[in-house]
Amino acid sequence: MQYCGDFRTTYEKDVMIFQTPFIKVCMGFLGVALLALPFLIKGEYLWIALQILIAVIGAVGLNILTGFTGQISLGQGAFLGVGAYTSAYLTAKMGLSFWVGVPAAGLVTAMAGMVFGVPSLRLKGLYLAIATLASQFILEWVFIRWESVTGGSYGIAVPRPVIGDFSFESDRSYYYIVLAFTVVMTLFATNLIRTKTGRAFMAVRDHYISAEIMGISLYKYRLLSFGISSFYAGVAGALFGHALKFVSSEQFNIGVSIVYLAMIIIGGLGSIIGSVFGAVFMILLPKLLSVVTTVISADIPSLTRLVTAFEQGIFGLIIVLFLIFEPDGLAHRWRLIKAYWKLYPFSY
DSSP: OOOOOOOOOHHHHHHHHHOOHHHHHHHHHHHHHHHHHHHHTHHHHHHHHHHHHHHHHEEEEEEIIIIIOOOOOOOOHHHHHHHHHHIIIIISSSSOHHHHHHHHHHHHHHHHHHHGGGGGTOOHHHHHHHHHHHHHHHHHHHHHOOOOHHHHGEEEEEEOEETTTEEEEEEHHHHHHHHHHHHHHHHHHHHHHTSSHHHHHHHHHHHHHHHHHTTTTHHHHHHHHHHHOOOHHHHHHHHHHHHHHEOOGGGGSSHHHHHHHHHHHHHHOOOOOHHHHHHHHHHHHHHHHHHHHHHHHHHOOGGGGHHHHHHHHHHHHHHHHHHHTEEEEEHHHHHHHHHHHHTTOOOO
């Protein structure tokens, strides 16, 4: 839908990501804010910002698979683990650079994801979800049992990246590396869905029989979607491992896969900006609940045990209520706000 005054007279203008001067100015302010953020916050708050950036990469990858291609995956947590262990092994045990370890982690995870994506030709919906759930348990078993590579239950200590004599040992310096990866990979995903490949993903999602009649190879694009999604998960897992300076199997359990699935559902399926909203929401919500329960416990000590026990329940209840009253995700609410801004004072 085109609104009065919003003209695009060339193909180049139509495919631009930031199409109006107002949006470019807003994105400029956002960029400045993200660059200045490490100087405004520190400690735990900076660590939360790092977690959000890493979660954005993983959520965008999962949305390419689930939101744009319609393939449900319950193994995102395990694929994060493959990336984390790959980069940890290459950098900590083989002595390779961080700049080799992270891309290699993405490629290895992409290959692993494509192997587990092979059943996608025969399976779909709930059956495919169960198949990807199996990948979660298989990879968790490998993380613990393949001790010569993963360190087993002891895990692996992972170094932070180094350029020359400068080490990104502090969270502030490492934040900029993660920010660069997040911006590049988010822009790549935004462009990807506008290409022939991205449109093929959406055709497979919307009606796979019609897509196949039009000549779209279901097997090729489903497998490619698994590979791209897993590449994102691998890079996110590698960045998380280097951020934490330690990799162990407990960090990549089934709970992580469920949280990532919740991110894209709450944020909005089939939306890159929805992946960002979902990642921010799911990382901040437990922190906010923890603050609230701490305040309540301090004021009313007799309720400490009760409030702590209900914290996880409240977390789940908020997610359920959110899905009931906003089933299309935060991205849909964002589109309504933008439409209201453009159409005001008219309501249609």
